[in-house]
Amino acid sequence: MYLGRVIGTIWATRKYETLAGYKMLFVQPINAEYKNLGGPIVALDTVGAGPGEIIFYVTASEAVIPLDVDMAPVDASIVGIVDSINVQSM
């Protein structure tokens, strides 16, 4: 899984049918020190995350597992909202 910050929302009415009803959010990947890592991606939201929230997301075809459909062309899904991060050492 990867850490990220929700930075925006995407609206797409014309999409693959099994994606109906799912919100798609813009996520800026970050590291454990909340620093940006590379460019933003789009992830499906399965936990009700909002803009500004720190989340973690799963990628590849595992991203389809949280959805209650058997097939969906999704390669990133938000699966958790972070309460806190505790880094002990470098």
Add this chain to the structure above:
Amino acid sequence: MILGKVIGTVWSTRKDENLVGAKFLIVRHLDLEYKPKEATVIAVDSVGAGVGEVVLVAQGSSARQTAFTKNKPIDAVIMAIVDKLDISVKEKNKEAVEV
């Protein structure tokens, strides 16, 4: 998924027989201000996207999760056409390390 814009089509007659009937569109990656980046990807269309439309592309094995692309040698599929994009959290990004 990545944000992109359909900029063209790839025609190919000699190809893997599993790819017969696939429509290959060229998608250029976009940044959040819709500005084109360098990278492009060849993606199979699954939602009727046309040239000039802003789309989302799913890549890797997830691209085979559609009725048409199932069990085919395809790792990028256009799965949404973007209507609107709203970037609410604007902050000078503190670039840590280039991935």
